[in-house]
Amino acid sequence: MAQAAGGADFRTRLQHLIPKIVLAPSLAMVLVFVYGFILFTIYLSFTDSRILPSFNLVGFENYVKLFKLSHWSIAITNLGVFAFLYISICTVIGLFLAIFLDQKIRGEGMLRPIYLYPMALSFIVTGTAWKWLLDPGIGIEHTMHLWGWESFAFDWIKNRDYAIYTVVLAAVWQTSGFVMAMFLAGLRGIDNEILKAAQMDGASNWNLYRRIILPQLRPAFLSAFVILSHLAVKSYDLVIALTGGGPGRATELPATFMYSYTFSRNQMGIGASSAVIMLMTIAAIMVPYLYAELREKK
Amino acid sequence: MAVASTDTAIRTGNATRVLLYLVLLLFALFYLLPFGIMVLNSLKPLSEITGGNMMALPEVWTLDAWRNAWSQAQIGVEPTGLQPYFWNSIKMVVPAVAISTVLGALNGYILTKWRFRGDTILFGLMLFSCFIPFQIVLIPMARILGITGLAGSTAGLVLVHVVYGIGFSTLYFRNYYAVFPTELVRAAQIDGAGFFRIFWRIMLPSSGPITVVCVIWQFTNIWNDFLFGASFADFDSQPMTVALNNLVNSSTGVKEYNVHFAGAIYAALPTLLVYIVAGRYFVRGLMSGSVKG
Numbered sequence: 001m002a003q004a005a006g007g008a009d010f011r012t013r014l015q016h017l018i019p020k021i022v023l024a025p026s027l028a029m030v031l032v033f034v035y036g037f038i039l040f041t042i043y044l045s046f047t048d049s050r051i052l053p054s055f056n057l058v059g060f061e062n063y064v065k066l067f068k069l070s071h072w073s074i075a076i077t078n079l080g081v082f083a084f085l086y087i088s089i090c091t092v093i094g095l096f097l098a099i100f101l102d103q104k105i106r107g108e109g110m111l112r113p114i115y116l117y118p119m120a121l122s123f124i125v126t127g128t129a130w131k132w133l134l135d136p137g138i139g140i141e142h143t144m145h146l147w148g149w150e151s152f153a154f155d156w157i158k159n160r161d162y163a164i165y166t167v168v169l170a171a172v173w174q175t176s177g178f179v180m181a182m183f184l185a186g187l188r189g190i191d192n193e194i195l196k197a198a199q200m201d202g203a204s205n206w207n208l209y210r211r212i213i214l215p216q217l218r219p220a221f222l223s224a225f226v227i228l229s230h231l232a233v234k235s236y237d238l239v240i241a242l243t244g245g246g247p248g249r250a251t252e253l254p255a256t257f258m259y260s261y262t263f264s265r266n267q268m269g270i271g272a273s274s275a276v277i278m279l280m281t282i283a284a285i286m287v288p289y290l291y292a293e294l295r296e297k298k
Numbered sequence: 299m300a301v302a303s304t305d306t307a308i309r310t311g312n313a314t315r316v317l318l319y320l321v322l323l324l325f326a327l328f329y330l331l332p333f334g335i336m337v338l339n340s341l342k343p344l345s346e347i348t349g350g351n352m353m354a355l356p357e358v359w360t361l362d363a364w365r366n367a368w369s370q371a372q373i374g375v376e377p378t379g380l381q382p383y384f385w386n387s388i389k390m391v392v393p394a395v396a397i398s399t400v401l402g403a404l405n406g407y408i409l410t411k412w413r414f415r416g417d418t419i420l421f422g423l424m425l426f427s428c429f430i431p432f433q434i435v436l437i438p439m440a441r442i443l444g445i446t447g448l449a450g451s452t453a454g455l456v457l458v459h460v461v462y463g464i465g466f467s468t469l470y471f472r473n474y475y476a477v478f479p480t481e482l483v484r485a486a487q488i489d490g491a492g493f494f495r496i497f498w499r500i501m502l503p504s505s506g507p508i509t510v511v512c513v514i515w516q517f518t519n520i521w522n523d524f525l526f527g528a529s530f531a532d533f534d535s536q537p538m539t540v541a542l543n544n545l546v547n548s549s550t551g552v553k554e555y556n557v558h559f560a561g562a563i564y565a566a567l568p569t570l571l572v573y574i575v576a577g578r579y580f581v582r583g584l585m586s587g588s589v590k591g
Contacts, residue, residue, distance in 0.1 A: 015487075015492060015493060016412075018492070018493040018494075019408040019412035019414075019493060020408075020414070022404050022408060022493070023404070023405060023408045023409075023420075025401075026401050026404075026405050026424070026464050026468070027420060027424075029460075029461050029464065030423060030424050030427055030461070030464065030465070031423075033435065033439070033461040033462075034423075034426075034427040034430065034435065034461070034462075035423070036438075037434070037435040037438040037439060038430070038434050038435070040437070040438040041434050041435065041437055041438060044437060053437065053441065093325075096321075097322070097325060100318050100321060100322055101322065102308075103308060103310050103315070103318055105318065105319070105322065111322055111326055113573075113574075113577050114326045114329050114330055115325065115326070115329055116577075116581065117329070117333075117570065117573055118329060118333070119584065120518055120566075120569045120570055120572070120573035120580065121333075121522070121566050121569065121570070122521070122522035122524065122539050122542075122565060122566065122569070123522070123524065124522075124524055124539045124542050124543050124562075124565065125542070125562045125565050125566045126332075128336075128542065128546050128558060128559070128561075128562040129332040129333060129335075129336045129559075129562065130332060131546070132336075132555060132558075132559075133332055133335070133352075138347070138348065138352070138555070139352065142351075142352070143351055143352055143353055146351045147351075173328070173329065173332065177329060178584060181581055181584065181585065182585065185585060195308065199309075205308055205309075205310070208308060230429050233431055234431050234432070236433075236524070236525055237524040237525065237539070240524070240528075240543065240547075241524075241543055241546070241547070244547065254433075255431065255433055258433040258436075259433070259436075259529075262436065262437060263529075268437060271437070272437060274433075275431065275433040275434045275436070275437075276434065278431040278433055278434065279430060279431055279433075279434045282429060282430065282431055283426075286426060286429045287426070290422060290425055290426060290429075291422070294418055294421070294422050294425075
């Protein structure tokens with residue numbers, strides 16, 4: 001009997017070890033390739049690395065230089081404009097499409113996938129399509145001229161002051177359908193009994209939305225904001241495919257800045273410091289959100 | 299929840315409904331047109347695009363641009379078309395999706411049914427890795443791939459996509475297994491079933507839907523990736539997105555728009571097909587990637 005118990009004990013101990021052994025490779029990968037690499041890049045941002053990593057510490061010099069560069073301030077300003085417009089326009093379009101679709105619309109099953117399919121495309125494909133539509137010589141402007149609207153002008157993509165808005169336009173095209181799906185899921189989760197009760201009390205549709213429905217969509221608003229803002233900070237492919245950062249530097253974003261300073265201009269220290277700023281921006285949004293999400297679960 | 303009706307209880311008048319349909323149809327056009335016009339124009343000869351109206355139907359319908367983009371277009375140095383890059387993408391996507399999904403399933407199983415102290419923190423660390431701006435890992439990753447001799451190879455790209463993909467795949471399976479009855483696992487344990495046996499016989503048979511969601515999500519993400527492909531690949535491993543960008547944005551010669559469009563459609567086709575065939579799962583993946591639980 002005692003022997004059997006000892007054997008069972010060993011097996012139990014082994015059984016408790018196996019999960020940890022199986023989890024270990026994934027964990028090691030994440031610790032090294034994500035957190036180790038983050039630390040390495042942070043370290044590099046305090047060194048005088050140029051074409052190759054150097055371990056010679058120079059304090060905050062790269063950060064000081066970074067914020068003196070007009071190139072960087074353009075990228076930051078562009079990100080501000082882009083993120084603000086992209087997030088707010090996507091939210092407005094997504095919310096209204098969801099509310100409209102929620103009115104017992106015939107053909108909803110057809111419309112929903114149409115709104116959402118751009119999300120399945122690569123930003124490079126989106127960029128290719130819009131680059132051409134926005135090209136005044138051949139795209140929308142040209143077509144309007146052919147249709148007889150001679151004075152029609154839509155050359156934003158060639159215009160330094162307006163090019164950033166074309167990036168917003170293409171990005172909204174790609175992701176607003178996704179925001180619609182998030183809000184629609186939120187709307188479908190609202191209990192109809194409350195709405196019916198409020199209607200019997202004589203509440204107007206406007207008041208129903210303002211007082212009952214929108215407040216209940218708070219989690220959807222929060223998720224949309226978090227997802228869209230992290231997409232905005234990470235935006236890289238779309239700019240490369242649509243404008244290449246131009247004309248001039250008119251559509252340069254932190255992500256394109258980091259790439260060109262690190263890999264084309266051989267200013268790795270400055271490139272690393274710009275990546276650290278990007279990470280901190282995203283962490284400021286994501287960490288509290290994930291923390292709250294994980295705590296709720298318990 | 300008393301009656302779980304899927305529609306709203308809001309009532310609308312006739313005039314409002316006409317307006318609703320109008321707006322909804324306009325937006326459908328907004329989403330359809332860019333890609334639709336691109337498809338239409340890929341079937342025209344170049345002269346009809348540069349000299350004609352993009353909204354017009356082709357006068358001469360031709361698949362020349364499609365043939366050209368696939369096997370003849372000049373990308374980089376060689377006039378190979380997009381064909382080799384398409385296979386590069388396939389060779390990269392298939393193992394990366396398979397490995398990250400298997401690891402995600404195992405991780406999700408452990409993090410919900412074999413819980414230990416600190417598991418939520420570990421999961422939080424994995425989850426955050428999904429959202430980092432990848433610029434923060436580009437420099438050390440380039441060094442490591444160089445040192446290990448994986449730079450410029452498909453194997454290197456597979457490694458990169460697995461590493462940065464397991465956060466999401468773990469998330470999917472963890473949330474799915476979290477609502478799976480733990481009593482079943484405990485009962486099997488009492489009957490003497492071990493770690494792998496329980497996974498194989500009890501968890502996996504009921505994991506069909508979430509596996510589809512996870513595979514679709516990873517496939518779409520990895521196929522559409524540009525940053526890693528542009529940073530770490532060379533000719534033998536460059537994925538479709540990078541090749542398409544080279545094709546469209548190379549400054550030499552006449553811009554063959556119809557070839558660019560056909561190329562873009564090739565690059566979009568696999569993910570679009572998946573979306574059309576399994577759109578329901580695609581949407582579910584998107585949602586659980588954002589609204590956790």
